[in-house]
Amino acid sequence: MASWGEASESRLIGKRVTRLSGKDKVTGKAKYTFDINEPGMLYGRILRSETAHATVIGIDLSEAEALPGVKAVIPLIEVGNKLRYQGQEIAAVAAETDDIAKDAIRRIHVDLEELPHVVTEDDAMVEGAPQIREDWAGNQSEPNVREDGDINAGFDEAAVEVEATYHTPVQTHVCLETHGHVAKWEDEQNLTVWASTQGVFGVRNDFAQHFELPANQVRVITEHMGGGFGSKFGPGIEGRTAVELARITGKAVKLMLTRKAEHLVAGNRPSMTQQVRAGATSDGRLIAYDMKGYGTGGISSGAGFTGPYVYHVPNSRAERVNVAVNAGNQRAMRAPGHPQGAFAMDSLMDELAEKLGMDPVEFRRINDPNEVRQAQYTLGAQEIGWHRRNTVPGAGTSVKKRGMGVGSGQWGGGGGRGTEARVTINADGTVEAVTGTQDIGTGIRTVIAMIVAEEFGLETTDVRVKVGDSQPGLPSGGSGGSQTTPSVAPVIKTAAAAAKQKLFERIAPLLDAPVGDLRVGTGTIYVVSDRTKTITWKQATGQLGMESISEGGTWEEDLRQNGAAGTQFAEVEIDTQTGAIRVIKIVAVQDCGLAINRLTTESQVNGGVIMGLGQAILEERFMDPVTGRMLNANLEDYKVPGTLEIPEIKSIVFDTHRKVTGVGEPPCIPTPGAIANAVYNAIGVRIRSLPITPDKILDALAEKA
Amino acid sequence: MPEKDKKQGTNISRRNFLKGVGTGTVAATVAPSVLIGSEKAAEAQAGDAIANATIELNINGKSYQVEVEARTTLLTVLRDGIDTGGNNIDLTGAKLICDRGECGGCTVMVDGKSVYACMMLAIDAQGKQITTVEGLADGDDLHPVQEAFIQHDALMCGFCTPGFIVSSAALLNENANPTMEEIKVGLSGNTCRCGTYPFIFDAVKTASRKV
Structure with a gap:
């Protein structure tokens, strides 16, 4: 049986190892797609709709075409077709400089006939709302219903009940490197594309199919990538447009989305509204759960979210509906569906615990079937100092009030087949590891080097790792679902072991020992039965x-x-005069199996917590019902966490076994629930709608008074 | 530019035609017709007549002659600029991220102080010492901030990293031993989406002991 060996035997695996790409990233040498400068390269830009719903009457490209420096102008929608959301593609240009491309975009004239739009889910569900999808009655999908047990019997048994509505708005990914590509045709049959993607091979296959090329004549390169969070799996219209512009002009074309387009069309986390009724028995058992929920994933995508979540409930009914609005479609965003559902569930759990007069942690212990989390509750409570918490929420008369809360999460991250890798030992002692995965910032390069170096008794810097290139023809899946490390690490490990075995077979005669007696030391190979033979x-x-x-x-x-279980505890401070919320501390206890690189694992956990914090207190896409436009499609009005919002974060890598489990997504799940519960504990008023902003806090306090 | 003038004339009449369509149906219940572009394009065209200028910039101790438009930003020159000898300047460490002086991804030092290169016109950078992330290391010897960022894993995807490195170095230029609060305020003009902040704070602390 393959194994990673005991911790005591590991020289590198499980230790803190700095990134192989660190030096390139701190010196500016690391080249992202955005940084590729090919000789004679043109700059692409896309004209996008500012109108949420309209029919295209005419597109006039002639003035843009005539502008000096413009090399190509192409329409991306046919006259007579409908634009269905702000940001939808109308036409594209390629020009000698980015500024000329901008000028050219302004010289494309479009005549539209506006149609009535609807951009919020509540407006879309009103009777008589403009019908924006022919296939859905009233802009709503058929309900998806899941039932378990008998909810009526469950409610009969319940001693306490809670009824509440929880809401989370649309959140956008905000990848710092916008979606984009540099496309270059080497000749009529060979295409090279630098892509800012989470899936090199998926993008390659898309281009091959779309442009009718043999897959092995399309090369996709992602040396470094500036953030994806689930939104960068396919090339998108912008990717195909870049390749088309390059085909027409015969030049390399760089086409990166603008910051505004990134918010509008490059994906988002769908909204969620849940009306829940739930009951618990007097001894603290969650016994019945009835939820009706809806959310929007944009014009043609769904809005999945979890519920019930994590805790065991024997009698449940959950009904979910997708609502279409005139806005850009959702894409997978870090633990899709989970943070929304977890916020609602953990808020609900606290409300039930209070009705029972029970400690929220105790109530969770009774209802959480997961053994790992049971241990995490103990550790997390100790670490945050749960005993210091307000026993009476909102107690006291001070202006600034503190409170603590808890939240939970669960993720898979077990990886899967489909990765090919090759480990090579050269006669001069150099070592290479090659696979078609991509390093999207998680540090998989370093993890690969650590595994190979451990197997060979070398240092990580001795291993040359090549990822992010489809050219060697060693496929690997997209980096999503926290699947990269558990998919790639086993293949690298077995490849390295096979290469080592081959080397042992070659040198066994030289050492005059059976192959089975050979071992690697640190930079050496020795005979275990006679250690003088080294x-x-x-x-x-x-x-x-x-x-x-x-x-x-x-x-x-x-x-x-x-299976990756997680629990987080939050401490917050609320200024009851201004409504200002400050997160003081987060304790994140995160199961991840064997953390191959403890340092980068901690980084991942910190990052998840911070993204969860953004969702909890800052982030919201604002749509204007009148104009149909997003009001905050920039980094000034769409708030993401900055240095001043960062609390003390205690990331505890809770490794319960020595098998690899991915950890990219799960740490962002429990954070909003933990923070929301801490806010309640501080001020004694519950805010059931994210983000928890000062205006909501002041409104809630005023209502209470 | 007679050729251009002629073209403008044609376009104006076409625009008027489209405008006419819009005005004609404005009384309908639904606003029927929208124009994208049109007048703004005409204004921009007037600006096209401004002549380009060749300027000299001192970047990382090296002098570059580069032809720029009045609107060309320092960031555009660093990333996309081609010097008068035809060589790409290719200093792509500084990134364009928010394009409006909000995120710090394009931070460079101008005369030792941190500046958003997306908000500074190239012509205003003449006669000043510009230091980009590529110019911080002394040959193979990394700047203490760079060393500390690697050591503490103060980066993930790394796209914001050059901006944070330069901001951190500029912060330590002004305050060699900042408190945690001073680090947070000093770097509050930079944004990271991966959430590397806690390790960035640790890195700046470590670097402050070496600067």
């Missing part, structure tokens, strides 16, 4: 002469595990 790594590889050893690997189930 040669250096380079002496060993020198035996290869003109050859190299190059081995592939297989994905081994035993090297990874599905």
